[in-house]
Amino acid sequence: MLVRSDILTAADGEPVAVENPEGKGTALIICEHASRRLPARAGDLGLGAAALQSHIAWDPGALALARLLSKALGATLVYQRFSRLIYDCNRPPESIDAMPATSEIYRIPGNESLSTAERYARTAALYVPFHDRISQIIAERATRGQDTVVVTIHSFTPVYRGKARAVEVGILHDSDSRLADVMLARADEETAFLTLRNEPYGPADGVTHTLQLHALPQGLQNVMIEVRNDLIADETGLGVMAGFLTGLLQDCSAALQ
Numbered sequence: 001m002l003v004r005s006d007i008l009t010a011a012d013g014e015p016v017a018v019e020n021p022e023g024k025g026t027a028l029i030i031c032e033h034a035s036r037r038l039p040a041r042a043g044d045l046g047l048g049a050a051a052l053q054s055h056i057a058w059d060p061g062a063l064a065l066a067r068l069l070s071k072a073l074g075a076t077l078v079y080q081r082f083s084r085l086i087y088d089c090n091r092p093p094e095s096i097d098a099m100p101a102t103s104e105i106y107r108i109p110g111n112e113s114l115s116t117a118e119r120y121a122r123t124a125a126l127y128v129p130f131h132d133r134i135s136q137i138i139a140e141r142a143t144r145g146q147d148t149v150v151v152t153i154h155s156f157t158p159v160y161r162g163k164a165r166a167v168e169v170g171i172l173h174d175s176d177s178r179l180a181d182v183m184l185a186r187a188d189e190e191t192a193f194l195t196l197r198n199e200p201y202g203p204a205d206g207v208t209h210t211l212q213l214h215a216l217p218q219g220l221q222n223v224m225i226e227v228r229n230d231l232i233a234d235e236t237g238l239g240v241m242a243g244f245l246t247g248l249l250q251d252c253s254a255a256l257q
């Protein structure tokens with residue numbers, strides 16, 4: 001039987017990071033794909049350097065953007081410190097995408113023949129602490145009377161399987177579209193970015209897992225934001241995008257209070 005310590009060693013550090021824990025803002029910002037770091041024991045999963053640095057390992061720019069939003073909104077930020085290649089925290093343990101054997105055009109040899117014990121150990125080491133921590137934070141906020149708006153921050157690749165994507169910002173939702181509806185209506189009035197509903201993915205692709213776990217059961221306002229990663233590849237782009245999203249989130253969540 002493998003255990004959590006078979007996946008993460010003391011030198012790897014904790015799987016979950018929390019920044020601005022005392023933030024007074026209503027937004028709770030979550031970044032599941034913040035990092036391309038792999039635990040030391042995972043090696044390179046059989047991947048080359050290009051794959052390990054690409055969007056299959058992480059969401060480039062997402063953590064930097066999430067930090068800017070956390071600062072601007074006075075929001076607590078929670079993120080996963082390890083790559084989605086070892087465990088994708090926006091997927092439940094039973095999903096084949098939680099520990100994918102392929103991603104876009106890449107094979108991931110280190111994920112191809114995982115035993116049940118290995119799957120359990122990865123789930124225990126990375127997924128469980130991440131979502132437990134978010135649950136705990138939301139419960140503590142409720143206890144002290146602080147509202148929570150769940151906001152997950154992601155980025156997507158401009159070219160997927162050789163096809164260019166025109167969408168620049170995706171506003172994604174599951175069955176509760178309250179916040180997304182207001183944000184999309186407001187974004188339509190601006191010309192800043194091509195902002196579309198449930199693009200380049202939607203709930204049918206299984207991407208709303210975090211919202212399903214933490215927002216929907218408690219009726220918390222929520223949204224998943226996907227930004228095309230070429231728009232947040234440098235400081236200038238990050239600043240412009242953070243400004244756009246800060247205004248959108250502030251105005252729209254306030255409108256629903």
Ligand SMILES: [Zn+2]
Binds near residue numbers: 154
């Ligand atoms: Zn993502």
